Amino acid sequence: MGSSTTSSRSSSQPQEPEPRKRVKKQPPQQTVDQLWEAFTTKYPGKVHSILPNNVFAETKAAKAPKGIVRGEKAGKSYDEAVAECKSAVEKIAKECRRVNMKYRDPHFDIEFDLKMNVRDCLDGLVRGDSTYELSPKSVKRVTQIFEDPVFFQEGATASDVRQGRDGDCWFMSALCALGGKQDLIDKVCIAREEKVGVYGFVFHRDGEWIQTIIDDKLYLIASDWDESMDEKWTWQQINRADAEEEYRKSNQTGSRALYFAQCRSENETWLPLLEKAYAKAHGDYNSIQGGFTGEAIEDLTGGVTTELFTSDILDTDKFWTDEIMKVNQEFLFGCATGVFDNWQGENWMTDRKDIVSMHAYSILAAKEVKGERLLRVRNPWGKFEWKGAWSDGSEQWTPEWMQLLDHKFGDDGMFWISYKDLLRKFQSFDRTRLFGPEWSVTQQWTTIDIPWSADYNDTKFSVTLTEPSPVVIVLSKLDERYFQALEGQYSFSLHFRLEKDGEHDYIVRSHGNYLMDRSVSVDLDLEPGTYSVLMKIVAKRISYRDSPEQVIRDTCRDRQDKLIQIGLAYDLAHAKGKVKETDAEKKSREEHEAKQKEIHHKKRREELRAKWLKNWEVQKKRVARQKRHAKRKEEHDRKVEARKAVTAAALEENATVGKDDANAGADDKIEAVDQQDNAQVTENGVQETPAVTDGPSKVEEAQTAIPETSEVQPAASQDNTATKSAELARDAPESAKDAATMLSPPPDEPADESQPVDNEIKPDNVASEKAAEFEAALQNVPSVLVTGALPNGNTAGTAPGTAVATVPGTVPPPSTVAEDNTWEFDSLASFESSIDTDLDLPPIEPTPPEGADVALGALGSSAPIPEEENENQIFEDDPWNAVCVVGLRVYSRSKDTSILIVRPKSEIEGETELDVDDNSKGASGEVSGKDKDGEDKNEEEDDIKTEVKEGIPDNIGTV
Structure with a gap:
């Protein structure tokens, strides 16, 4: 009823015609060119510093290597980090003994954080991004949790590892892999003063080692006695001499009381403390949820991980003999399955005989006995084992095989599986190469602008070897896990190819990764010479992410401490990406700018001279008239x-x-x-x-x-x-x-x-x-x-x-x-x-635009003429601005390996000169000079006008 009334009413009134939109007529190609011009930002750049006046980041950026960087021993940076970590732990211990207090970590105080419901130690910078809801109930010190605490009990082994309530199975799997090689975990857990409650660890991040210091407080599953009202009432109903003490021993004592990772032994503490240090290094426990085993192994060992898919292995026999059999010697392996499967329902585990999909496992050992190729694998959960051939209780096990493989049955998450079944049931492998003291590493970092249409970038790395050597070349980006929520709106996938200077064909291309996008690498032998590493980086826009500017704006008021914590990690990571000119680059830039300025002056002089002479002739005609x-x-x-x-x-x-x-x-x-x-x-x-x-x-x-x-x-x-x-x-x-x-x-x-x-x-x-x-x-x-x-x-x-x-x-x-x-x-x-002064004639009335008479006739003379709609406005307001900080590391056994960053080149008057004012220079935000529309251009224009005026003879105006 109402609708018909509305319809009749609207039909009785005259309809005002909509104003006709002005359409700019131009060739289609011009429209496309304008679209792409508006799509890409004219001022590429990346935020390199989150915190204002960050002295630490500025100092680190000043110390960052520039120019040609030559190789160092792969362990030198590790040794420096170990020395700093031990020194820090010793200073803290002395201070605590002096004031008779245990150490309380002011930067990661989980007790205060939980009691005051701040949750900076649990949640990320942007709340609501947690995969799991982390809800521990209380916090106690190690001496309050364990009756007889001990850091290591018979060493750190894979069998000690049990995952807690955090989604860090990938990290636990890496620890299992390290537990299979003697002393690897000892190289991560550097220093400790257990009575004072201070522990020091080192981790590898973005090509260098960093130290992390923590106290001995850990999260627990159960609440304190005075805070657990429901459980307190239940325990009080039981006829016990001391219900509170019984409650504490049952719910807050031993490894089983820990909310996160726990050792198998009731009194062993290295695993939960190491997990806490790893979480602090990344900002919080939420930041270490979800990942890949190879990445964690890299962080713990400084190795290089390559992602391998079972379907891509060319020769499985060679893969077994040359790589799998060298596990715990030259390589460490993690494996997973179901990464590409659309699994759901109750059969997500049983379909693979209890191999858990989307879950990380670690390979602990590989043996070939009596023609059988067998591997020892562990689930970091400590349960859910393989149920196929060679599983616990299967028909393959005999007393002889039990002795040969030194195996015992038990639901501890550790099982044996044949090589054939391993390739059949697991889809991907994370292979991490380990480096000993015979290896040296050289690295360089830079910042480059990534175009929307991916191609090999103009900026490249030049690597020089002085002697034949096996080489591992790694192209990596910054580890964004350390500054989650500030990573920006773009994700990057890396590719590169290696060419030898003077040869037309490339030598090898990097192996592309589907899952691990932090780095790509190649492993090969090279002869002495100079090689070029050409980079191809593909950027993807992630629309639901906020830019760092927006995150800062949203969190600087109510999450100051958290923003400072994550911002400091961001600034320190990006300090190495700031482009610094070498002396050679500065000289080349100044020569290039001088030539460019001369070319520009010459062109502008000719243009101004032609323009002024034309105006002069027009004025002569006017004066003659x-x-x-x-x-x-x-x-x-x-x-x-x-x-x-x-x-x-x-x-x-x-x-x-x-x-x-x-x-x-x-x-x-x-x-x-x-x-x-x-x-x-x-x-x-x-x-x-x-x-x-x-x-x-x-x-x-x-x-x-x-x-x-x-x-x-x-x-x-x-x-x-x-x-x-x-x-x-x-x-x-x-x-x-x-x-x-x-x-x-x-x-x-x-x-x-x-x-x-x-x-x-x-x-x-x-x-x-x-x-x-x-x-x-x-x-x-x-x-x-x-x-x-x-x-x-x-x-x-x-x-x-x-x-x-x-x-x-x-x-x-x-x-x-x-x-x-x-x-x-x-x-x-x-x-x-x-010049440009015309006769003072009456102004000419402008011709109305097309369609204006129709609009005015329909809407009245006071109606405004509709402006032309800019279809590219959406791009101009939020253009494409993908900038990536990348680094190249070269591991080799050569005594003198060097890396040089080569900037783009441009032809200037028939010569090839270095052009340092390229996209990488602009992306770093350190372009010298002012904006092209700023004061420098005006001053330059005045100089040109002066030169042109001085060059015009006085009698040029004579008719």
Whole structure:
């Protein structure tokens, strides 16, 4: 009912037509070019510093290597981190003993964080991003949890590891893998003072080792006795001597009471403390949820991980002999399955015989016994084992095999599986190469702008080997896990290819990763020489992510401490990406800029010179037209005065004659004067024709007496009505005609002066109308036309500095025009001021745009004309701005391996020069100089104008 009423009401009222949108018509290719121009930012850049005035990041950036970097021992950075970590732990322990207090970590105080419900140690910078809801109930120190705490109990082994309630199975799997090799975990757990409660660890991050110091507080599953109201009441109902103590021993004592990772032994502490240190290094426990085993192994060992898929293995026998059999010696392995499966429902585990999909496992050992290829694998959960061949209790196990493989049954998450079943049930492997003291590492970092259409970047790395060596080349980006929520709106996948200088074909390309996108690598043997590493980085826009600027804006008020914590990690990581010029690059840049400036100056000089000369020619034509107008006006005024003088003389001479005879005589004389005045007008003035000789008369004397200077005085008027009518009749037509000629726009070419001037006397009835038109027209005549004023302030026919008064509606006194046709400015400055100065003509009304008449007719004259919609506005407001910090590490056994960053090159006047003002330089945000539309350009333009003006001769304005 309501809808029909609305319909009838709307139909009865006239519909206002929608304004027609203006459509800019242009070729399709131009539209596409404009779209891409708006799509990509004109100012590429990346935030390199989150915190204001971050001294630590600035100091680190200043110490970052630049230029050619030569190799160091792979363990040198590790040794430095170990020394710093031990020194820090020792200082803290001394301080705590001095004040008789246990160590409380001020930067990661989990007890205060939980009690005050701050949750900075649990949640990330942006809340709500947690995969799992982390909800521990209480916090206790190690001495309060364990009755007889011990850091290591018979060493750190894979069997000790049990995952807690965090989603860090990938990290636990890595620890299992390290547990299979002697002393690997000992190299991570560096220093400790257990009585004071301080522990020091080192981790590998972005090509360098970092230290992390923590206290001994750990999260527990159960609440404290005084805070657990429901459980407290239940325990109080049990008839016990001390319900509180019983509750503490049952719920808050031993490894089983820990909320996160726990050792198998009830009193062993290394695993939960190491997990806590790893979480602190990354900011919080939420940041270590989800990952890949290979990445964690890299962080714990400094190795290099390659992602391998079972379907991509070319020779499985070679893979077994050359790689799998070297586990715990040269390589460590993690494995997983279901990464590409669309699994769901209750059969997500049983379909693979209890191999858990999307879960990380570690390979602990590989043995080939009696023709059987078998592998020992562990689930970091400590349960859910393989149920196929060679599983616990399967028919393959005999007492002999139990002894050969030293295996015991038990649901501890550890099982054996055949190589054939391993390849069948697991889809991917994380293979991590380990480096000993015989290896050296060289690395360089830079920042580059990534285009939307991926291709090999102009910036590349140049690697020089001095001797044959096995080489591992790693191209990596920053580990974004350390600064989650600040990683930006782009994800990057890395690729590179290796070429030897002087050869056309490439040697090898990096193995692309589907899952582990932090780095790509190749492992090969190289001969001495210089090699180029060309990078191809693909950027993807992630629309739901916020930019670092937006995250800072949203968190700086209410999450200050957390932003400082994550921002510091961000700044320290990005410090190495700031592009710093070497001395050679600075010299090349200055030479390049000097050449570019000279080229730009030369081009601009030519453009300005051509523009100014063109304007000068236009001004000469305008001044020439003004001169001709002034000459015509002067001749017209002279003729008018001559007619008046002739008329007066004729009246005086024939005073005694009758009125008719006098008028007839005057007409005859006037006709004679007209015949004389009808001369041919040239550019130099009026060419006189032979005069009619009727003998001396007062008319001739009066005509001869007419002055030819600019100071002509009008003849005395007669009190004769007929004479005044005749004067007006003669004046009006010529004046109106002349005014109309002056008001018309000047032609492009000079008018043809050979045509005679129309001096015909119109009848009196027409003269009055023309006179009125003439008087009205003079009101709109510009002063520049009336006075004949030149652009330099002079007047046509007057000397410089002579003032000519102009009153609207009046005709100025005639002046003398120079016989030559020379027009010169007083100075070059007066010429410059005249450029682009047009005659002061009335403005031309603009033509309404297409469709405007329709819109105005429909909506009324007050309706605005719709502006053209910019289809590229969405790109201009949020353009493509993908900038990535990348580094190249080269591991080799060569004594002297060096890396140099090579910037893009450009051709300048036939020469190839270094162009350091490239996309990588712009991406770093350290471009020298000002914006192209800023002050530098204006100053440069002024310099060019000065040079051009000095090069123009003074007589260039001569016609």
